[in-house]
Amino acid sequence: MELDAIQKDALAEFGNIGAAHAATTLSQMLMSPIEMTVPEVQAVDIAELHNYISNEISAVVVFQIQGEVADGGYIVVSMPRETVIQLTNRMLGTTDADREINEMDQSAAIEIGNIMISAFLDATAELLDIVMLPSPPALAIDMAHAAFESIIAQMAGDVNDVLIFNTELTSEAPPVYGGIYLLPNAELMQQLFLMLKRLMEPLP
């Protein structure tokens, strides 16, 4: 899968708007500023995925993209274990950072994912003037690569590469680090290109 420069730009801008809304939401939740990188859009061969997704133990919260785009692919929030613990501590006012992930952390991860992804999809759907909704979330606390593998197995039956939008979110206090990944399937991608092209056309 080859993307030309315009397609890459359009997709990056699309991701940028979604991720900016997600970051703002997280920042409001934590009442502290969140920094965000400009999303990178890459077509990644499945055999090379380990170069893009770490093997670190993370909370991976995944949503299927639904709405007008039927089974549009997946959107994922991935946060390393330490970040999840920090976030739960922050939200509950607890301080023990040196512990295993517990049930409270798991529901916090899901809730944070839910709120961020809803913001992401709301903003991007509005831009495109369509309805995009997240499915109920699924959670894995595991090696991030192992979790992504299961998602990609669902998508890459016929193709050998997937389009990954990767945005990193960081914050100083509390130290938060995580990423949002959008994994559109082929149909959604085509739809995105079309709609983005239309948006960029000059008004008649």
Add this chain to the structure above:
Amino acid sequence: MGELRVGTCPMGTIGLGSCIALILHDQRRSLAGLAHIMLPESHGNTDRPGKFADTAISVLLEEMEKFGSTKFSIAAIVVGGAKMFQFSADSLNIGERNAAVVKDLLQEQGIRIEYEEIGGKVGRSVYYWPEKKGRLIIKRADGTCIAL
């Protein structure tokens, strides 16, 4: 993911979730093949044989036969096929089906399974050294590690 390799040098695969690491080992020749299988059936898709259980097994066997192995001297190790996601519809949990198909196909081919670690809820990394009897290390995401 989706790759396969045959040879005498160490091989491995990291961050295995619903996928299966299938290792075929010929002790006599210190030769092994490893495939990182993503999905059960290829439905005629042949561009990446390591990706699907049915094509991975036949290509691994073919490659190993080129080095002189016969089915009778080959034993299998099957690792992976975890159910990674909680609260999810079953669509994300392809692991169980992957494992079942790999085992069926091995039985069909008459290949003995020497060791299996299938299912569960944890991701795994697998490393294999084909020399002599073969050495297997499985690191699980929960921190446990086994060596054979």
